Amino acid sequence: MSNLVLYRKYRPQRFEDVINQEHVKTTLQNAIINKRVGHAYLFTGPRGVGKTTMARILARALNCQNRTGAEPCNECEMCKQLLIGSSLDILEIDAASNTGVDNIRELIEHVQYAPSQASFKVIVIDEVHMLSKGAFNALLKTLEEPPAHVIFVLATTEVHKVPATIVSRTQRFDFKRVSVSDLSKLLEFVVSDNKLSIDQEALVAIAEAADGSFRDGLSLLDQIISYSSGKITLGLIEEVLGFTSKQALMQFMDLITSDKTALAVGFVSQLNYRGRDLFQFHKDFMEFLRKLLLAKISKETDAYPGLPLNRLVAIIEAFQKAGSELKWANIPSLPLELAVVELTQTDAGLTRNVAEDFSPPKNGSLKTSATDNETLQKVLDHWPQILEKVKDYNHSLISSMKLAEPVEVRAGELILLFPYKFHKDAIEARKNRIIIDQAIEEAVGVKIMAKPILKNEWKGAEPNAENQTLNSAIKILGGDIQN
Ligand SMILES: [Zn+2]
Known part of the structure; x- marks a missing residue:
């Protein structure tokens, strides 16, 4: 950290001014x-x-x-x-x-x-x-x-x-670390001394990010002040410093522990969309989890009292793994999103929850609606691109995916027919389905859940002549994709 103007200016000059x-x-x-x-x-x-x-x-x-x-x-x-x-x-x-x-x-x-x-x-x-x-x-x-x-x-x-x-x-x-409350007091004084104002949550976010250091706290404040023309908000801090506030990390943690898959995935997508550094976010979240683990072991905290230790360990392990995959991922948000899905879904509940989460038709009808037909049309139009993206994510998936026949969209699910059980099973693996969903979302712009079904077990879509024609067309297009 290089910005030390405030640190020099507010450095205590007498014993009396030294706090902590x-x-x-x-x-x-x-x-x-x-x-x-x-x-x-x-x-x-x-x-x-x-x-x-x-x-x-x-x-x-x-x-x-x-x-x-x-x-x-x-x-x-x-x-x-x-x-x-x-x-x-x-x-x-x-x-x-x-x-x-x-x-x-x-x-x-x-x-x-x-x-x-x-x-x-x-x-x-x-x-x-x-x-x-x-x-x-x-x-x-x-x-x-x-x-x-x-x-x-x-x-x-x-x-x-x-x-x-x-x-x-x-x-x-x-010498002790400076407490968050002592550091907050100092920062508040410096902010008002500089004729600015600051939100309480923003104040705490800086104090916590400073991790017990006056120098870091004032250096962070220095950077923020140069971007601010009046009120310092939490949003500004996150934008300027690129770190994730503890409040935001707790919010993300809450979404995971309460199994809110779509919202937690959405949280990661939002970070990515806003151009935030996902490596930094991952680092911040790991540090947050580590502190929580240590606090839980030493029984120091009431934070997440309902969260069993083994669940916390599972969350840490999943994100540890996501971290090592982060630098190789073609799409940086994907490993984090996969970790979220893994943690918030049980195998039994996967189809149901995801179908609920990924905005299914609200009328409760399982019949194919006009909107579903449009969605299917879009998927079919973009099928070659979808396959290309799947191939980018996971090269070995493509041989199975080339045999897939998208036939119907219903209740937030895209039915994919497979002629052989081997290929259907390959696609059914949870991780692979997430990859396919991601590829579809990127190519078509809709959130949908791929549902692989064996061709001879499928009872057929709602009659729709147009679909049949498109299906034939897509088979040809799909067949053109080369390994
Ligand atoms: Zn003197």
């Missing part, structure tokens, strides 16, 4: 007031929660010429120099790009000299776990016998990678 890290700031403030500041601190915790910010406040508090309690004045000469970064007495290095032993030797040389103006030199080493072994050894020697005027602040997101010998020579502070 009470334990850290209280301990540091007491140490300053009691003049018992340690020589080396280890700040651990997720990215963007204020570790470097805290180190800077500490550096100013230690050197301020006009301190009140533990708070720096931020106005004296020392504070000003530290604030604009022109002081040589605070040194921030990023271990990620200065991993070598030479970088640390240089640093150690620097700390041997007394501060030029300040009382303390504060050395901040960010992402300290990135240092090389040699660099750690060089640092260790200095930490064992630190010059009196030097304070080290080592910051890391991955404390387990910091050698125990280093950790044991520091005072360790664990």
Whole structure:
């Protein structure tokens, strides 16, 4: 994330302004007031929660010429120099790009000299776990016998990678993730400070997407503000950031757990239609499911109390599989739609539910209606294209599909006759039927459920001479499709 204007602007300048890290700031403030500041601190915790910010406040508090309690004045000469970064007495290095032993030797040389103006030199080493072994050894020697005027602040997101010998020579502070409610409060303040307004659900969506990080939260807000001219809405956030809000993910989850096949498939189609990144959506949904799983295992949450663990696991497995198919799919939405159908349909209920869901004629009549005839006509007109699409999805299906004879549309179903059981069975497999339905929808623009029937078991369509003629025509067309 590159957009850090707001993050810099709203970075806390005093201990008092730091939210969410009470334990850290209280301990540091007491140490300053009691003049018992340690020589080396280890700040651990997720990215963007204020570790470097805290180190800077500490550096100013230690050197301020006009301190009140533990708070720096931020106005004296020392504070000003530290604030604009022109002081040589605070040194921030990023271990990620200065991993070598030479970088640390240089640093150690620097700390041997007394501060030029300040009382303390504060050395901040960010992402300290990135240092090389040699660099750690060089640092260790200095930490064992630190010059009196030097304070080290080592910051890391991955404390387990910091050698125990280093950790044991520091005072360790664990920074917490920022809670959604604390982050929401801050974001709300920043929004109104910028003369904008924001919906409550939009606020929560950003706070949740920031995943406990001030920096990420403000960076996300930065991006949204540049697109917004007044009110920030959830819709705008989803459009701009391309992520799926938790509300939307919960809505999708509700549709799956309540077996609303058509609506859940429609949800995916809508995302696709609106040009949303389905990989990102898949990633968001997997993360959502993972959190739900962890919460359920640890019995932390009341979310989806009626959802059994094994059902949740089945949902995770189905979408895990869809994810691996996503990058090979000719139609990116298809693996996700298949997962939805698999999860929301039982074999026994498949025909009935899908027929219900995919908008059958509402008059309850099972007779072929005029609209059904039109639909059949469209299918017949586009049969070669439909077969091409089926072939694109699944090459091995085409040999069976070439034998299919579309004869009737009734109650949301397209009857396909097959001369042999082998081919009928191949098409009957649920996944294959979904492919055919998808191909039909794309070629003809109607949602319909393919229903394979053995030719000699079919009792015949409603009499319709026109259909018979078309059927003959389509047989010829279908026969022309080459493997
Ligand atoms: Zn000051």
